[in-house]
Amino acid sequence: MLRLRPVLRCRPLSRHYATATGPHALVLLEHREGVIDSGSLSALAAAQQLGGQVTGLVIGAPDQVKDVVEKAKKLKGVSTVLHSASEQYTHALPETVSPLLEKLLGENSPYTHAVSAHSSSAKSILPRTAARLDLPAVSDITSLEHDASSNATTFTRPIYAGNAIATVKAPSSLRVKFFTVRSTAFKAATEDHNTQAEAQAVDPVEVPNPPTQHVRTDLTKSDRPDLGSASRVVSGGRALKNAETFKSTLEPLADALGAAIGASRAAVDAGYADNSLQVGQTGKVVAPELYMAIGISGAIQHLAGMKDSKLIVAINKDPEAPIFQVADVGLVADLYDAVPELVQKLKQ
Numbered sequence: 001m002l003r004l005r006p007v008l009r010c011r012p013l014s015r016h017y018a019t020a021t022g023p024h025a026l027v028l029l030e031h032r033e034g035v036i037d038s039g040s041l042s043a044l045a046a047a048q049q050l051g052g053q054v055t056g057l058v059i060g061a062p063d064q065v066k067d068v069v070e071k072a073k074k075l076k077g078v079s080t081v082l083h084s085a086s087e088q089y090t091h092a093l094p095e096t097v098s099p100l101l102e103k104l105l106g107e108n109s110p111y112t113h114a115v116s117a118h119s120s121s122a123k124s125i126l127p128r129t130a131a132r133l134d135l136p137a138v139s140d141i142t143s144l145e146h147d148a149s150s151n152a153t154t155f156t157r158p159i160y161a162g163n164a165i166a167t168v169k170a171p172s173s174l175r176v177k178f179f180t181v182r183s184t185a186f187k188a189a190t191e192d193h194n195t196q197a198e199a200q201a202v203d204p205v206e207v208p209n210p211p212t213q214h215v216r217t218d219l220t221k222s223d224r225p226d227l228g229s230a231s232r233v234v235s236g237g238r239a240l241k242n243a244e245t246f247k248s249t250l251e252p253l254a255d256a257l258g259a260a261i262g263a264s265r266a267a268v269d270a271g272y273a274d275n276s277l278q279v280g281q282t283g284k285v286v287a288p289e290l291y292m293a294i295g296i297s298g299a300i301q302h303l304a305g306m307k308d309s310k311l312i313v314a315i316n317k318d319p320e321a322p323i324f325q326v327a328d329v330g331l332v333a334d335l336y337d338a339v340p341e342l343v344q345k346l347k348q
Contacts, residue, residue, distance in 0.1 A: 023052030023146055025113040026104060028122055030092065031060065034067045038229045039117030041188035043181040047115045048077040050146045058083040059097055061090040069199055076192035086204035091214035094124040099205040101129040105176050118180040130178040137178035138168050142185035153177050161281050162304040184287035184308060227277060230260035232290045235279055238266035239295030239335060246272040249339055250294060256346040264296050280305035295335045298323030315339065
């Protein structure tokens with residue numbers, strides 16, 4: 001009589017280790033008249049340094065979003081482009097835009113980082129969203145490093161008008177790490193025509209009776225390069241005496257160089273130039289290839305906005321002016337003699 005013995009087949013033992021989820025950044029892509037802002041392209045480049053997935057977010061009115069999305073889909077390193085259209089998003093107010101971000105970045109969100117440029121609009125939207133989600137935000141970062149093993153991100157940001165650099169670590173316990181990016185610290189992301197990201201529509205979050213309303217937008221129109229992204233900048237200070245002298249002295253030099261025009265706070269406060277041209281801690285931060293400071297003494301607030309320029313040229317008749325401490329090329333001379341002569345040399 002045959003007896004059957006049951007045979008137990010055992011699979012080889014194997015161990016499975018939990019792996020940390022890689023970074024996945026959501027980048028707010030700001031735009032104007034169908035063009036993505038250069039600051040947002042720099043924020044996108046910063047997000048790519050995290051080493052994970054990057055998703056772009058385009059928000060605007062129904063007639064604004066379509067063209068911007070098509071451009072965003074071609075940006076290098078972007079895997080997905082989310083877009084949400086509503087009349088409330090025609091002008092990006094923090095009170096109307098932040099509820100959408102709260103929805104995208106709430107509990108169980110796939111995103112580990114929320115990123116934007118340090119623009120006047122985004123630096124209101126992102127911190128507001130972070131606060132609503134009971135999370136901190138790091139502003140105006142100039143570098144970052146992500147540690148995949150610990151899922152922590154370390155940032156640097158200037159403090160005390162750029163005289164010190166703070167190192168800030170966002171630990172893994174923060175489920176979403178919010179940060180805004182100084183655009184001059186990162187090279188803008190470029191298009192990649194060989195790939196195209198996937199586009200996904202997101203339902204808007206309508207805000208009934210928003211507490212603020214957009215009244216109007218006043219833009220200073222000029223044929224010159226944009227101050228924030230120009231490769232050459234000519235700035236003037238209070239030594240230019242008045243608005244007429246400011247214009248007649250700087251414009252020929254800027255024309256000869258193909259440069260944007262900037263101004264110190266003293267010149268703006270005195271009415272020589274529009275406040276949209278102010279360079280400094282309370283104005284625009286620029287880092288062009290060439291920065292020319294004409295009649296600018298070099299107050300610490302001004303230096304904070306331009307000292308990262310590649311080549312700084314200063315013209316001032318005061319040899320003790322602080323601007324000469326950061327200048328690569330300095331000329332101690334009367335600007336009313338030096339600038340016209342320089343323009344003539346450039347035209348030759």
